[in-house]
Amino acid sequence: MANNSVHERILHICQLLKENKLDGAAELLASITAGETLLLPESIPSWIIIEQTACQLLQNSLHDSVENGQRSLKFIKQIGLFNYQLALIYTDDVQQTRLHNQVLFDPKVIRILVEIVNTLLQNDNLHHHDFILILCKWLEAIGHFVHRHDNLSTETLQSLRQSVLSCVLSDWYKTYLKLSVEINIPARMFFIRTCSFLTGIFQCAQLSFENALKTAQSYQIVLPVGEQIFDKNLSDFRQYLSQKNNIENDSACLTGVCLLITNCYKHEAFRDDHEYFSILLSLLKSNFVRTGLLPSWTNDSTILADTLMVQLKNATLVHNHTIQINIAASNSYFDYLISISDEYNIIYDILWTLSFNNVFHSKFCVYEAFLKRLKAFADQPKQFPDADVAQAAEGILWNITDRNRVIALPNQRDDVKPKEKPPVSVNSQYDLMLSYCWTEKTICKKIFQQLISKGFRVWFDEKDMHGRSCSAMAHAIENSQCIVICMSENYENSNACHHEAEYAYVRQCLQYYKGAALLWHLEQNIVSSESKFDEFLRSYIIKFGGKILNTDDFIAYFQSYFPQAPPVDWQSWLYTPGMPPVTHDFSTQLEEQCRQLAAQQTFITKGQLDALNAKQVAYLLNLLLNKQSAITYDYIKQMDVECDMSKYSNCEIRFRWYQLCIRVKYEKPLDDIFKFLEIIGRMKFVKPLYSEFKASWAEMIPRVRAFFDEHKQFMNPITAKQIEARLNANN
Structure with a gap:
């Protein structure tokens, strides 16, 4: 169809609307596809007039007679369908996207839509009116367009955002969320499906990748909204989703609710909820989702699958x-x-x-x-x-x-040697590496600039990473003296960040292990004498005490002290990534001593415990923690009476002992436990103790919660947030 013909029909529709010939305008409108208008920027002014007229008719239909209302609805419905098609068109053309924006986000149209939404919120006499379903289609078209173009400015939509949020926070929302009400009433589709859908979209768009990089203020808008919604509706969300047998037949509303829950960004509310996890998986495997998946975000099955999988990852799996x-x-x-x-x-x-x-x-x-x-x-x-x-x-x-060499890749030959990597310089290329989530890029870049201004050599991926490969990440960590992790909830939920943090941790531990293994290798295999190696170490400390030295100084002194010693592969030990080149068969006698005590049927005596060093005591308590079924109240009480466990000041020992006491509800050390929580701030100690209270001693939770509320202001914010999430979890 020629472009001129389309333009003429658009002008004809405008004329028919002036003459109030709505049926003719609807029929002519049905012959025009959304794709055709993309080619006609000169038609946009006329099309905006059509949109404004339709929206005004939609508002008038609230009060029109049945006959007039039906005539209007036929035309308005056609406009709603057109807008929906327009919103789903994908284009990289900036000009055409701008034209779409003009049509869908016309300020006058948005103002009228806001007035209609506010009227529905205030007047339940209209809740059975058919025009509501057309309104839903129109609003969801706006939502789809925002979702596809979340880097566009949505200032025009702020009033609409506030109006639909008011609907989500209303008592009507709570009423219609119940499956016991009439589920086919149009207002239910509006409140539960459309308002949930649109609020979820607006939340997501506010925290879109592009916006988050521009300003951290996005979080100050989105997170409080999520808290408001959950404070008002969390229990109702749980009740709604728990009705597994019914909600699959409520797929339209279910899709809106799940999208809203996902984009409230309150994943910690479901973090330890195994029942919720089971619901997510059962919905993901439902016929509605499995048979309706499409490559693009254009139908309810696909939208629901997307939101379910985001929740599955962020709220549970991570x-x-x-x-x-x-x-x-x-x-x-x-x-x-x-x-x-x-x-x-x-x-x-x-x-x-x-x-x-x-x-x-x-x-x-x-x-x-x-x-x-x-x-x-x-x-x-x-x-x-x-x-x-x-x-x-x-x-x-x-x-x-x-990482673990657990399996081989398909068709990978065992005889193929990996490419040799060039040796890493003795001196690290960077003083530190900043590991952060890209959503916090703005603040982390400021940290980077401050460090650079102070003379530090900093690895920062915006400046130095070429590509997003794991090898680039590993290279950065290998060449940095230390890793600074910019921790946040987004960091916790990011696999890429998890990868960086884990590799950095493994490399740190590996370096300690390789250093100890190297000294063991020199003593046992090169010098072959413990006493001679001890003499060397004393001589080395005397010679270099109070001086600055590097690895080369150690090597040179070792070779001069033992000139007849066999050669050492310093390159592999010091500069090659991976495990030490020589594996040592360390004695497990001390470990076995602890295992025997943990396995014995009788109580542990004072003599047995006093024979252990501090690390052995901590290890023994760890074994008892993992031996849950055999540890009883009487066992812990007798151990305390016999061995006087309060005498230990070592935090590793006290931490594990307190876990055991909480698990069996042993009251005697309670005051000591709370004192420990008050003065020790390390997450590795306090978070497991609070978690143990939550899991094992329900009667103590009021006191624990009151204690936490009193002291959380003095805690590390990340530690406090994680503990609060555990205390508030259902399970």
Whole structure:
């Protein structure tokens, strides 16, 4: 159809509207597709007039007679369908996107829509009116367009955002969320489906990647809104989702509710909720989702699957090891995730999360075709449009192969030697590396600039990383003297950040282990005499005490002290990544002594405990913590009476002893426990103790909560936030 013909019909529609010939305008409008108007910027002014007229008719229909209302609704419905099609059109053309924006975000139209929404909120006499369904279509068209173009300014929509949020926070929302009410009433679709959908979209757009990089103020808008919604509706959300047998038949409203829950960014509310996790998985495997998935975000099945998987990852999988184990134990869940990975890219991020857990490594090994696909993504990332998938693929392969060498890649020859890496310089290239989540880029860049101005050599990915590969991350960590982690909730939920933090931690531990192993190797295998090596160490300390030296000084002095000693492969020991080149068979006598005490049937005596050093006592208590079924109140009480456990001041010992006491509800050391929580601030100590109270001693929770509320102002904010989330969790 020629462009001129389309333009003429648009002008004709305007004329028919002036003459109040709505039926003719509706028929003519039905012959025009949204795609055709993209080619006609000269038609936009006329089209905006049509939109404004339709929206005004929609508002008038609130008070029109039935006959006039039906005539108007036919035309308005056609406009709503047109807007919906327009919103779903994907284009990279900036001019055409601007034209879409003009049509859908016309200020007069938005103002009228806000007035209609406010009227519905205040007047329940209109809740059965059919015009509401057309309004829903119109509003959801706006939502879809915002979702597709979340980097656009939405200032025009702020009044609409506030109006639909008021609906979500209203008593009507709570009423219609119940499945016991009439589920086909139009107002229910408006409040539960459309207002949830639109609020969720606005939340997501406010924290879109582009906006988050521009300003951290986005969080100050979004997070309080999420808290408001959860404070008002969390219990109702739980009740609604718990009705598994009914909500699958309520798919439209379910999609809106799940999108809203996801974009409230209050994942900690469901973090330890195993029942909620089961609901997510059952919905994800429902026929409605499985049979309706599309490549694009254009139908309810796909939108629901997307929101369910985001929640599955952020609310449960990232933080809950038990839930990960449940997935590992059920082949059907893992099989299903693999089976839909081709259709849905977020699955790769979920699988990346699971790959950090060693129990999944053998499961990945079964899916040879999937592993080949991962290798293709990782080896040639530029051939695939989604960079996040390529990054996740490389992360999964790194975890299940490079990190632990658990499995071999398909068709990978065992005799192929890895490429030799150039030796790392003795002196680190960087003083420190900043590890952070990209959503906090603005503040972290300021930290980077401050450090640079003070003369520090800082690795910062915006400046130094070429690509997003794991090898680039590893290179940065290997060449930095220390790693500074800019911790945040987004950091916790990011697989890429998890990857960096874990690698940095492993490298730190590995360096300590390799240093100790090197000294052991020199003593046992090179010098072959403990007494001679002790003499060397004393001589070394006397010679270099109070002086500045480096590794080369140590090597030179060692070689001069033992000129006849066998050669040492210093290159492999000091500069080659990975485990030490020589494996030592260390004695396990001290460990075995603790294991025997933990396994004995009788009580541990004072003599037995006094024979252990501090590290052995801590290890013994750790063994008892893992031996839950055999540890009783009487056992702990007798151990305290016999061994006087209060005499220990070592935090590692006290921490584990207090865990055991809380677990069996042993009251005597309670005051000491609370004193410990008051003066010790380390997360590794206080968070497990609060968690143990929550899991094992329900009667003590009021006192624990009051104590926490009194002292949280003095705690590290991240520690306090995590403890608060655990205390507030349902399970």
